[in-house]
Amino acid sequence: MAEQVQEVLDRMVPALRDLMDKGIFSENEIRAIVTRRRTSEYLLRRRAPRKTDYSRYIEAEENLEKLRSIRNKRSLARKAAKERSDKECKGDGGIEDGTETKKKKNGSSSIGDASIVQHIHLLFVRAKRKWKQDLSWHLQHAEFAKRSFSFTILGKIYAEALQIHPRNASLWIEAASHEFFGYVASSNSYGMSGGGSIKNARILLQRGLRINPTLKELWLQYFCLELHYIQKLRGRRELLQLGKRTILTDKDKDDADDNDNDAEPNGNGGLSQIEALYEDATLPRVIYKNAIKNIPEDVPFRLAFVECCRRFPKTEVVEGDVMSSVEADFGTLEEAWIARATYIVASGGGGVTEVGFLKGNDGDDDDDDDDDDEGAESRKRKRVNDNDDDNQTSVETSIIQLLEEATTTVSTSKMYIQSISFLRHHLIQLSQHEDTHNYDDKMMIIANYLPLLLQKSQSKQITTTSPELTILTADVLVELGHPLEAAQSLQRAIKDAASPCRTTARCYIRWAEISQRMELLNQPVAAIGITPSNPHRPRMILRRALDVIPLYDGGYYDLLSTLFLHLLTNTTTATSSSKSRNRKSKAQRIAKEEEEISSLFEKLILLHHRRKTPTTTSTPLPTTDSTTGVGLYLPCLSLAYFRHLLFHKGDVHAARRVYRQVLFDSNYVAMGSSSLEEEEVDATLEFYESCIAMENSMGDDEISRGGVGGSVAVRKLYDGVIGFLEGREDIRAADLFRKRKVEDLV
Secondary structure, three states: OHHHHHHHHHHOHHHHHHHHHOOOOOHHHHHHHHHHHHHHHHHHOOOOOOHHHHHHHHHHHHHHHHHHHHHHHHHHHHHHHHHHHHHHHHOOOOOHHHHHHHHHHHHOOOOOOOHHHHHHHHHHHHHHHHOOOOHHHHHHHHHHHHHOOOHHHHHHHHHHHHHHOOOOHHHHHHHHHHHHHOEOOOOOOOOOEOOOOHHHHHHHHHHHHHHOOOOHHHHHHHHHHHHHHHHHHHHHHHHHOOOOOOOOOHHHHHHHHHHHHHOOOOOOHHHHHHHHHHHOOHHHHHHHHHHHHHOOOOHHHHHHHHHHHOOOOOOHHHHHHHHHHHHHHOOOOHHHHHHHHHHHHHHOOOOOOOOHHHOOOOOOOOHHHOOOOHHHHHHHHHHHHHHHHHHHHHHHHHHHHHHHHHHHHOOOHHHHHHHHHHHHHHHHHHHHOOOOOOHHHHHHHHHHHHHHHHHHHHHOOOHHHOHHHHHHHHHHHHHOOOHHHHHHHHHHHHHOOOOHHHHOHHHHHHHHHHHHHHHHOOOOOHHHOOOOOOOOHHHHHHHHHHHHOOOOOHHHHHHHHHHHHHHHHHHHHHHHOOOOOOHHHHHHHHHHHHHHHHHHHHHHHHOHHHHHOOOOOOOOOOOEOOOOOOEOOHHHHHHHHHHHHHHHHOOHHHHHHHHHHHHHHOOHHHHHOOOOOHHHHHHHHHHHHHHHHHHHHHOOOHHHOOOHHHHHHHHHHHHHHHHHHHHOOOHHHHHHHHHHHHHHHO
C-alpha cells in the first residue's frame, strides 16, 4: 500500500513544483498539500473504502483549486501592472514587441494550472469504479465538469453513465440537452457556445426511446426538442429577414438530410420539405404518433403534449392533431371530454399570441397604407371588436354544446360532476379575469344552462345514485338563488331507500346547513314537510341522521359535532334574548337542551378517534362548521362549550369539569399528541390557554378552595401542556410554557 501511495505522490511532483516556481503556493503550503494528500490516499486504500473519504478528498481538492485560481489571477494582475509601469518608464519605442512577448509568456498556462482539476477527475473516476451503480457519483462528476469547463470529458461522463443506467430518463434528457443547447464557454461570455448539434441530440433520445419505449418523459422531451429546433430555424429566418427562404448553415446540412428522410414527401422538392419541417411541424407530429402507439391508454399523457405546444408559437396544427386523437380514441372517458372543453377555453381567447422572434411580425409589409384616413381605421377597429365579442361568447356556446354531447354520450354521475365543476370553475375564472368585457353575457349563458344540466341529471335518476353529485347539485342551486329547490333535491335523495345518500352523513349536514340558511332568510319551508313555525327543523334533520348513520362511520362524529354546535348556538341566542313572557317554558326548554348538549359532548369525547375513520363514500368531510365557523376538531368544540358555560351560563364548576374531561380524564392528549394536524394542535394550545387564564383569574375565590386549589389547577394545566408539546418534540414552545409557569405560580 505504501508503495502505491508513494507512486501516486511522485506523479504529482512536477505540477506542485511548477505551482511553487510560479509563486502560487509557498514551500510550506506545498508540504501541507502533500501531507493531506498522503493521508487521503491511505484512507482511500483501506480494506473497506467509504464514500465519505472520497467526498472529503474531492471537496478539499476543489477548495485548493479555488485558492489556486484566485492567487493566479492576482499574480497575473501584478505582472501586468508591473509591465505597464516599466513600459511607461522606458517609453514606447522598440519595447512593444518584447513586452507583448513577455506578457504572453507570463499569461501562458503550464502543467500546474490544470493538475488539480485533472486530479479531481481522477478521484471521481476511482469512486465510480468502486460504486458503479451509484448514480450520484456520475451526477456529481458531471456537475464538476460543468463548473470546471471540462466539456470534452462531460460527454464521456454522460456516455459512461448511460451505459450503466440506461433506464434513467433524466440522464438521456440531460445528455441530449448538452448536445443541443451547448454550454457556457467561459465565465465572461454572455451566450452559449458549443453544442448546437440537433443530430447528436436526436440520436441520444432515439436510442433512449428504443431502450425505454414507455417512458413518458423521454417522449415529451423529444417532442419539445423538435419544437425548439423549429423555433431556432424560424428565429434565424426572421433575424436575417429572408422571408420564406430556407436558411441552412454548413452545420445544419447533415440535419437537413435527416429531416428529408423523416419528412413526408409533398411533391415540391427538397425546399418544400424543409419548409414543412417548421411550417407544418412534421417531425413533432410524427413523434406524437409514435408516442401514442407505445402509450395508447393515457389521456393525461396526450394532454401533456398540448402543454408543450403552448410554450411555442404557431403550434395550432399540432394541438389540433392531439385533440383530434383524444376525441377519436377516448369517446367514453370523462377526463377526455373535460380536456376538450378546457382546450376550447384556452384556444378561444382571441387569437394566437406570437412570442419570441415572431412577436410583431405579421408577414405582410404593408408600408404603402400609411395614407388611410382615421375614419376607415375606426370602422375597421369597430369591426374587429365586434368579431372579438362574437368569438368570446361563442366560446361559452361551444363549451355548452360539447358538454351537452358529453353528458348524452357518457351518461354517468362522474361525467355530470366534472361538467358542473368545470362550468363553476369557468365562472370563477371569468370573474377573476382583468378583462370583464361581456362578462354578463357569458355568465347568463352558463347560468341558464346549469339548471338544464341539473334537470337532465335528475330526469335520468343519476343524482340520487351519487352523494357527490347530489351535494354538488344542491350547491349549484343555492348559488343560483334557489335554496328551496336545493333542500328538496337533498330530501328526495335521502328519502330514496336505494340511494347511497341515505347513509351519507355529508348529505344530511348539507341539508341542515341549507335549511338553517332558509330560516335566517325567513323563506317558506312548508314544501319540504315541516311547518315554517317550527324553528328547530335543522336539528330534526340531524337527529334523524343519527338514527340512520351507523356509529362506526366516520361521518357520525361530524353529525354529532354539527348538532352540538347548532344546539349550542341556538341555546346561547335564546338565553340572551329571553323575555319575562313564557319565561318558565323557555327555561324548561333550555334546561332540556343543556342536558342534550352535555350528552352530545360526552359522546364526542368517546368518539373523537372516529373522526379519521374512512366514510362509506368518497365525499370529503368538512373540518369547519359552515354556519358558526367553529372547527369540528374536539378541542375546538370543547373550547366553544367551555366559553358557553363560563360566559353565558356563569357556571365555573361546569366549565372546569369540561376541560378536565378532555385534557385529563380522556386519552385525547396522550394518544394523539404526535398524530394531530397543525390546525388541531393550535386549537388544543388555545384551549389550554383559555383554561389557564380562567384559573388565574379565579385568584383566592372560595370556589378555588381558599386560593390553594387554583394554584394546583394552574400547575396541573401547565404540566399537561408541557407534556403535550414534549410529545410533539416542540422543545422551544415547551420551554416558553415553563417560564410562564414559574411567573404565574410565583
